[in-house]
Amino acid sequence: MxxxxxxxxxxxxxxxxxxxxxxxxxxxxxxxxxxxxxxxxxxxxxxxxxxxxxxxxxxxxxxxxxxxxxxxxxxxxxxxxxxxxxxxxxxxxxxxxxxxxxxxxxxxxxxxxxxxxxxxxxxxxxxxxxxxxxxxxxxxxxxxxxxxxxxxxxxxxxxxxxxxxxxxxxxxxxxxxxxxxxxxxxxxxxxxxxxxxxxxxxxxxxxxxxxxxxxxxxxxxxxxxxxxxxxxxxxxxxxxxxxxxxxxxxxxxxxxxxxxxxxxxxxxxxxxxxxxxxxxxxxxxxxxxxxxxxxxxxxxxxxxxTPLDMAARYGLDAFRYFLLREMHFGSDANFSEEGLVARLNADLANDLGNLFSRVLSMVSRYCAGAVPAPAGDTDLESALKDLALECLANFQALFDAYRFSQALESLWELVRALNKYVDSAAPWTLAKKGDAKRLGTVLYTLLECMRKTALHLWPVMPEKAEDMYRQLGLVFQADTVLLPREKESFGLLNAGLPLPAPVSLFPRVD
Ligand SMILES: [Zn+2]
Missing domain, CATH: 3.40.50.620 (HUPs)
Structure with a gap:
């Protein structure tokens, strides 16, 4: 069974x-x-x-x-x-x-x-x-x-x-x-x-x-x-x-x-x-x-x-993320409010939050707020997709082995690669040139990888993952999801899906 x-x-x-x-x-x-x-x-x-x-x-x-x-x-x-x-x-x-x-x-x-x-x-x-x-x-x-x-x-x-x-x-x-x-x-x-x-x-x-x-x-x-x-x-x-x-x-x-x-x-x-x-x-x-x-x-x-104090001050999901990311399972770890805020700002606000707000605002601006259709991949997309599948496979194997910190590190390797990809593919230049096909490919690739990222984060940050899903025009239903297929292929996000107006998922804390 x-x-x-x-x-x-x-x-x-x-x-x-x-x-x-x-x-x-x-x-x-x-x-x-x-x-x-x-x-x-x-x-x-x-x-x-x-x-x-x-x-x-x-x-x-x-x-x-x-x-x-x-x-x-x-x-x-x-x-x-x-x-x-x-x-x-x-x-x-x-x-x-x-x-x-x-x-x-x-x-x-x-x-x-x-x-x-x-x-x-x-x-x-x-x-x-x-x-x-x-x-x-x-x-x-x-x-x-x-x-x-x-x-x-x-x-x-x-x-x-x-x-x-x-x-x-x-x-x-x-x-x-x-x-x-x-x-x-x-x-x-x-x-x-x-x-x-x-x-x-x-x-x-x-x-x-x-x-x-x-x-x-x-x-x-x-x-x-x-x-x-x-x-x-x-x-x-x-x-x-x-x-x-x-x-x-x-x-x-x-x-x-x-x-x-x-x-x-x-x-x-x-x-x-x-x-x-x-x-x-x-x-x-x-x-x-x-x-x-x-x-x-x-x-x-x-x-x-007091767990609830921390969760109330910085958000429950940020607290959950910090606990799983900071402690190497099996070893002792230090808890400090400064440590939590540093993780929140670096990993959640800068890396993940920025990715979502940049990409979603470009889709809203350049694609009338709907998921664009991809055309053909270039080497840039192929390399990114290879990396994405590898990171997700690592995440799944590590998480299954209770190595939560390393699993999240793997996922963040993908998040950082996505941010880099935004810079090198430069969708704003494609929009200016009117290259709709290429623009569609780049933004679709990003949205699909962001969907996969959100999905893998659900065990750690259920509410935020569901928010991310909503931002991608989807409703998260745990019973319809299967992680194993996500590390094998792309294309589960449907082109043409209308997206809601972007909201800030992880505001910085000062
Ligand atoms: Zn005693």
């Missing part, structure tokens, strides 16, 4: 949505739109992770009941996505009754298969991280993340026999280079697996310490620890194992995560799936952090860029 299925992490409701969340979700949306244009039945899903100590603490701090607190923050996330023009097919909450039922079912299955046992555990527990630390992992006796002294806790808990799965998982990652991407993260996981025996995973918390969680189906004194609960949301969001949604989408499942949750997704999750008798996901895609002044962007550090 020609499907595409991508998940964002389910976001933790201990803080408000910030730039990192916006980036991941915009990437998921852009990729899903791209896959639709490639002819696939493509969806992405998102949601919120609502159980655990940290949420209880955040709720207490806010003076609210934990359930009500989660609901409010979860609603903030849900409300943000349409405002960023992202369209998830489902929004899952780990507090949804259906999700709880599916988690219990899955736990029951793994327990029945003998992969869960009851044992003693003691260690240094950091409430901020919601995890135990070994002596070796502590820095000067303190949690390396929070710089606080963890509590020493000894208690009985349930464990998942993760160590049993080390061998086949290592082999699977070695044999499938695409399973974890980009390559550096695959290497990181293999190094981790090679460095020693995988520990079994503690998957429960006693209710004496935590009640805000999903009760274990085989012991009502315990709730499920956060990963067994959270990761399973990827399957409950599409209806659970065996449902129609699962049959349709799970075989093509891909995950999108930031690097801080690499290990749970690369190691815990595949072993959980195997233990539960569920086929593995196809691919894990890992991105870096947005930095402001060299620190990770997060609420706790106080460097917040």
């Amino acid at each position: 020609n499907t595409f299925f991508l998940t964002t992490p389910i976001y933790y409701v201990n803080s408000h949505p910030h730039l990192g969340h916006a980036y991941t979700t915009i990437v998921a949306d852009a990729m899903t739109r791209f896959q639709r244009l490639m002819g696939r039945d493509a969806i992405f899903i998102t949601g919120t992770d609502e159980h655990g100590d940290k949420i209880v603490q955040a709720a207490e701090k806010a003076g609210q009941e934990v359930g009500a607190f989660s609901t409010v923050i979860s609603a903030e996330f849900r409300a943000l996505w349409p405002q960023l023009n992202t369209r998830p097919a489902a929004f899952i909450r780990t507090t949804d009754p259906e999700h709880k039922r599916l988690v219990q079912e899955f736990l029951h299955r793994v327990h029945a298969a003998g992969d869960i046992y009851f044992g003693e555990y003691s260690g240094h527990y950091c409430y901020g991280c919601e995890r135990f630390y070994t002596d070796k992992e502590l820095e000067g006796g303190l949690c390396p993340q929070h710089q606080v002294k963890p509590d020493f806790i000894s208690e009985k808990n349930y464990f998942f026999r993760m160590s049993r799965h080390q061998e086949w998982l290592t082999r699977h990652i070695r044999d499938n280079p695409d399973f974890i991407q980009p390559e550096r993260y695959r290497t990181e996981v293999l190094t981790l697996l090679d460095s020693g025996i995988l520990d079994d995973l503690c998957i429960s918390r006693p209710k004496t310490r935590l009640t805000w969680g999903i009760e274990l189906p085989f012991d009502s004194r315990y709730v499920c620890y956060v990963w067994f609960d959270a990761l399973l949301s990827y399957i409950s969001a599409i209806g659970g194992v065996g449902s129609a949604g699962y049959e349709r989408y799970w075989p093509q499942a891909q995950h999108l995560v930031a690097k801080d949750i690499l290990k749970p997704h690369a190691i815990f999750w595949p072993t959980m799936l195997r233990a539960g008798g569920v086929p593995l996901y196809r691919r894990l895609n890992v991105h870096g952090y947005w930095l402001t002044r060299e620190t990770k962007m997060s609420k706790s550090l106080g460097n917040i860029v």
Whole structure:
């Protein structure tokens, strides 16, 4: 089946949505739109992770009941996505009754298969991280993340026999280079697996310490620890194992995560799936952090860029473009307002905006505002068309590989070539000479390449791409478009089509 299925992490409701969340979700949306244009039945899903100590603490701090607190923050996330023009097919909450039922079912299955046992555990527990630390992992006796002294806790808990799965998982990652991407993260996981025996995973918390969680189906004194609960949301969001949604989408499942949750997704999750008798996901895609002044962007550090502020100030599509163009997927990138404005002015206003306004005003002036008919190509057109098809082929291959920045760079190679072509073909001289045939060829070639450019930009800048389409006399309909044929031929724009009066698409920002 020609499907595409991508998940964002389910976001933790201990803080408000910030730039990192916006980036991941915009990437998921852009990729899903791209896959639709490639002819696939493509969806992405998102949601919120609502159980655990940290949420209880955040709720207490806010003076609210934990359930009500989660609901409010979860609603903030849900409300943000349409405002960023992202369209998830489902929004899952780990507090949804259906999700709880599916988690219990899955736990029951793994327990029945003998992969869960009851044992003693003691260690240094950091409430901020919601995890135990070994002596070796502590820095000067303190949690390396929070710089606080963890509590020493000894208690009985349930464990998942993760160590049993080390061998086949290592082999699977070695044999499938695409399973974890980009390559550096695959290497990181293999190094981790090679460095020693995988520990079994503690998957429960006693209710004496935590009640805000999903009760274990085989012991009502315990709730499920956060990963067994959270990761399973990827399957409950599409209806659970065996449902129609699962049959349709799970075989093509891909995950999108930031690097801080690499290990749970690369190691815990595949072993959980195997233990539960569920086929593995196809691919894990890992991105870096947005930095402001060299620190990770997060609420706790106080460097917040409110996504909606940036989108409101500079336009949502300019913001989306900046995020995808600026970050090399997998590496960290710097976010600054100056950087955004520089990209907006150079790429959007100067290169792309100028191209549209120059060409459209010439069509309005010289061709009575209608798409002219092309006559024969000269070497100039042949060379330009060769370059255009090459740039579009590169764009499609790179975008498909999550290399968004390089994909856009390829497209801009075309945009800049089109601007140069305007200068060398000099339509104004042709108009003055009354060479209507040649003038028609030049302007038609430009309009057709501009249509292709707009089309390829739709995943990144949906509204602007639709505006560009309108400027070319067309109505954008995602379901009628197929990108693969666009890198093979020209001539899908019809001569004689009347164009509306040109408007400025990307005004400069000072
Ligand atoms: Zn900590």
